Amino acid sequence: MLISMTGHGSASDTFDWGMARLDIYSVNSRYQNIAVRCPKELYALEYPIREELKDRFKRGKLTVSLYASFAPDLKTARINGDVLENYFEELMSIHGRLKLLEEIQLEILLDLPGVLEQPEVCVFDIYDKVVEDTLSVLNEALSKWNEMRRIEGDHIASFIIQTIDKYEILIANIEKEWDNAFRDELEELKRKISLLLPGKIQEDETSHFDGVALLADKWDIKEEITRSKSHIIKFRETLNSPSSEGKKLDFLLQEMLREINTIASKVKNAQIRWYVVEGKCLLEQIREHVQNVE
Known part of the structure; x- marks a missing residue:
């Protein structure tokens, strides 16, 4: 059985947290070479993907590209109410001491450190689920990749x-x-030896034939x-x-x-x-x- 080092496989699926698509390409290489490309927010998936691939092929240059889009609730930053309230109370205290007339605008407080929790924090909370789902898509892509290589x-x-x-x-x-x-x-070799050593042959014909045999063995x-x-x-x-x-x-x-x-x-x-x-x-x-x- 022969399996080509060149192949391609692609798979995608949708989950509660969003969508994942994996593209696999491989070309010739004397050794096993794996390159994994992940989105910035999912860079931690590079290790589990690489570990999953190591035992799936012997040699070749394999490139895996992961593309992902997250559900809207994971893309939206969350407001940390406790932090916002602390900022507001402290500003109200300062506002009262300075006897300022302007009202405090809450939207101004959103840019203060810790008020908005970025989506990466939410993804980290469901990291295990994302890994599990991504590897299931990877296995489907690998199946198509292997089928192409077998053909x-x-x-x-x-x-x-x-x-x-x-x-x-x-x-x-x-x-x-x-x-x-x-x-x-x-016969041609014998003739040449006879021409070169005519006297020697009559004197010792056995040695002559031994020499011919030795030379014949070399060609x-x-x-x-x-x-x-x-x-x-x-x-x-x-x-x-x-x-x-x-x-x-x-x-x-x-x-x-x-x-x-x-x-x-x-x-x-x-x-x-x-x-x-x-x-x-x-x-x-x-x-x-x-x-x-x-």
Whole structure:
């Protein structure tokens, strides 16, 4: 199973205290990266949202934006009657001592410290309820986000399966071509040694063939072909594992690229070298898609 790192999910709901909407976006990243954006009055929700997200994905850059609007009664500042009364009584006392004729206007007192309680105080009173409701909206958004990532992951898996099948056929073609080319390469090596050391060969033919075998081992690609086959099997097993294993697939691709590059460095056969070019292109195509997988 593959899950894409790229996705989007959005959800909203209305509650007694107001409305909450959450938007989730994710893009590729080598590591887990979480960014939470909350309104100023709800900045304290960043921690519970972040904690809820940590175990929901392995890697990727995830951005969560919270938008909220509060019910009218929470937006309205409240008058603290006790504070207002204390201000009024003190002003009346001063008013009497100074024998002032003007009446005291209560609306003037509203700007004095402590008379009006700002909406943030009211939100704090229902903070636990706001957190609970916001996390319920978050879970709905995460569900949509994950669904989109799974669908995208299925598309990626379909492409990778087709491409790895082509690569397996290509490795089989390299093996078949090498079976035919190996004898010619070996005979050519013998001929070159014979030209360089004609006298030595008649004197010690055994050493001659030992040298040929030693040199042949350095340009024989049978081991690389065998390892390439083994990597393909392991790659398919990882691709079909119950969880998305993007990093493991990426490491396997590095090993597969190493083997195909070694084949290119060893052989001179034109057809095999062309197969190598095709193989590297296929592996790079797979790697581009795997780098988008969680």
